Every structure is written in structure tokens, then in C-alpha cells.
Amino acid sequence: MISFSNRKIKLFFIILFFISFNIFPKSLIPKITDNSLWVKSTSILDSSSVDSVYNFAVKNEVNKLFYQVRYRGDALYNSTIVPKHEKLDSIFDPLNYILKKVEGSDIEIHAWFNTYVIWSSDTKPIDENHLYYNCEDCFEVDLNGKSDISIPLHQIHSKSWEGIYLSPLNPEVNMHLLDVVNELISNYRIDGLHFDYLRYQDSFYGYNKLGLIEFEKKYSINPIDLKRGIISERFGYSSEYVDSMEVNWEQFKIDKITEFVRSIKYLIINDSLNIKLSAAVKPDILEAKYRWYQDWESWINEDIIDFCVVMNYYEDFNKFNSINTILNSRISDKNKISIGISVFNQSQSMISNKILLTRLDGFNKFSLFPYSLDKDTTNWYDPVYRTLNFYID
Numbered sequence: 001m002i003s004f005s006n007r008k009i010k011l012f013f014i015i016l017f018f019i020s021f022n023i024f025p026k027s028l029i030p031k032i033t034d035n036s037l038w039v040k041s042t043s044i045l046d047s048s049s050v051d052s053v054y055n056f057a058v059k060n061e062v063n064k065l066f067y068q069v070r071y072r073g074d075a076l077y078n079s080t081i082v083p084k085h086e087k088l089d090s091i092f093d094p095l096n097y098i099l100k101k102v103e104g105s106d107i108e109i110h111a112w113f114n115t116y117v118i119w120s121s122d123t124k125p126i127d128e129n130h131l132y133y134n135c136e137d138c139f140e141v142d143l144n145g146k147s148d149i150s151i152p153l154h155q156i157h158s159k160s161w162e163g164i165y166l167s168p169l170n171p172e173v174n175m176h177l178l179d180v181v182n183e184l185i186s187n188y189r190i191d192g193l194h195f196d197y198l199r200y201q202d203s204f205y206g207y208n209k210l211g212l213i214e215f216e217k218k219y220s221i222n223p224i225d226l227k228r229g230i231i232s233e234r235f236g237y238s239s240e241y242v243d244s245m246e247v248n249w250e251q252f253k254i255d256k257i258t259e260f261v262r263s264i265k266y267l268i269i270n271d272s273l274n275i276k277l278s279a280a281v282k283p284d285i286l287e288a289k290y291r292w293y294q295d296w297e298s299w300i301n302e303d304i305i306d307f308c309v310v311m312n313y314y315e316d317f318n319k320f321n322s323i324n325t326i327l328n329s330r331i332s333d334k335n336k337i338s339i340g341i342s343v344f345n346q347s348q349s350m351i352s353n354k355i356l357l358t359r360l361d362g363f364n365k366f367s368l369f370p371y372s373l374d375k376d377t378t379n380w381y382d383p384v385y386r387t388l389n390f391y392i393d
Helices: 006-020 047-059 094-101 171-187 209-219 223-227 239-270 285-290 296-301 317-330 348-360 373-377 382-389
Strands: 034-039 064-070 108-114 117-119 192-196 276-281 307-311 337-342 365-369
Touching: 034 047, 034 108, 034 337, 047 094, 047 373, 064 094, 094 108, 108 171, 108 276, 171 192, 171 239, 192 239, 209 223, 209 239, 223 239, 239 276, 239 296, 276 296, 285 296, 285 317, 296 307, 307 365, 317 348, 337 348, 348 365, 348 382
Parallel strands: 034 064, 034 365, 064 108, 108 192, 192 276, 276 307, 307 337, 337 365
Antiparallel strands: none
16 A cells, blocks of 8 residues: 655645646646666667667657666677677677667667676676686675685575676776776767666675785774674774774775776766766665665765666555655755666556656656567557656646
């Protein structure tokens, strides 16, 4: 049952009433300024598929495509640094193809870049040039000292397992990623860079040995000892000292992600490029920071990122609404926020109602995840885009 505030309930149903009679006071709801869409690698493997994506964008007035260029440590474009996506024909360049398609249109292409997740298949990469084989110390490590490179890919994993990650604590990882990005923006005239998986796997990760060494040099303690209770009052340390070290360790991991984002921003500025920088982020601001070490609120406040796409994929209406309420209370500039809504786990009516509610809250930027050819060919999206594009001039 929907349980948001009485005021919202009244206004929400007023909107539905006006829409049903094809009349609407335009002051009540803002016009959409960003109508964005995530396009996965599986939807752009040949020219016919890309044509379908382009035609869909034109039909539904989509003005931004988050167009996947990096899936799992690979490239859906021509690169001399990373291998091409395994299912992609060696002579086809999906990024170049879509850039030519949108010339002269209002559609922006934002290169969607899966950052730290590098592999998730049940078999190893085919290409031996893949980073999976070439930097054993580059991988994420958990509290127990287990590196992701040691994970048997063929075994059944938990439902929450997302794949093998690179470590943000390893400088070589971040330099590699910067090189990949630099090659991309040097060779393709894209409108934006859109980073996903810009975070750690979870709170019990982030123990790559190079990060541990760096932290110990600075603070004279090993973070593993801190987490295992060796650095504690029981062994003669003051509670103030233990608390401060806990804070320092959390901030150390947070800073590594933020430093990488800042490096991308500097790269764009130094090259004098007109490229927007954005990130797909976890929806709960505090959980994003203290569980995933993704301090995207600071990225916005420091203006090192142009906007964040908040992945508010909750099917439950109240959870979805609670995220928007938090965003309203903490983010002053709504132009920095795009609301990401999933289409894979809910009906068109649920999606449409959430869009209406969110527009009522004053948000005017949305992104749907993901594009699907099956849904496209059956006109599944039509009622959703009628709600997105509804406006009375």
C-alpha cells in the first residue's frame, strides 16, 4: 500500500485526474529536461541492433544514451589497450557507428564505462591480453585476505555476487583505467563519460596489500588488526584512538574512489574537452558512502562531477519514495540528479506512477534501465514514455 504523505497523495491523484481528462496545469509538474536511457552491450553487437536503438531514441524523444563501451574489462570500440568484447565482430565498432548515426540530431552519446568490475562469466577470458591475466596484485581483496583472482569461476556463486573486481587501492589499477579513458576521449567525440561500478564490492572488501602498506606507512597500524580487534581498548589503546583510526580507514577507502573521479575531471579539463562527467550511483546516500565507499554527495558538492544518476530500482513504492525524499532534503541542486528507474522488475503502470510522483517532487531528469529489443518490438515502453514526455505548453 502506498503510504507517502497526505499532501503527496492528494496531488498525485489530482495529476491522474487531469491526465485522464487530458487537461493539466503545467505549473504543477516540471517539464522533463533529460530523457535518458541505458543501452547495454548486448543491444549493440551489430549495426542492425544499433539502428533499433537509434530509432527507439528518436521515437521516444530520448536525448541521452548511456551507451556501453566497457562491459567487463573490454572495449566495445577500437582500442589498443584493452581487448574487444568477445561477442563483437572484430571489424565492427559500435561506438563509431552510433556517433555517426546521431550526427545532426539532439541525441547525446555518453560512454557508459563499467569501472572496477572486470569479469563475471563462468569461464575465463579468451584473450590473454585481458587484464585478468596480467596483474595479479590488481584485484580486490576481502577482510580474510582472499583475492578475487582466486575465485573459481565455474562454481555457483551467491545471488548477490556481481563478479571479480579490481582494487581502487592499487595505483596501477587507477593508472590503467585513466589510460583507457584517455585513449577513449582522444579518439572519439563523445558528449559524456558515464561511470558505473565506481565503488568497492561491499564493506568487507578493500584490503588489497598495496592499500594496506600505504595506510600503515601513514598511521603505523595495519587496518586488518583494527578490524580483527587487535587495535582495541582490550590491548591498551584508548577508545578515542581506536575510533579515530576507524574513521581514518573508512575515509582512506572513500578517498581512493574520489581521487579517481577527480583525476578523470582533471583529464577532461586539461584536454579542454566539452565532455560531461556522470556516474550511476547507489540510491541511499549514507549507505553508498559507508558500505560501498561511494561518496557521490561530495562529488556533487565539490563539482567534480556534472550529475549523478541515482539507481532507484526499488520495486516497492514506499522504498522508492523514501529515496526521493532523502534526495530532496540533502541535494539542493536537482539539476545534478537524474532518477534512474528500472524496467526489468516492474510493470508499466508502476513505472509511470513513480515517474509522476517524482516529477511532482520537482525532479525533471530520468533514465530508464535498460533498453530491450523485445520490449521495443512489442511497444511495451509506450505508456512509460507517454508519462515521461507528457507536458502541456
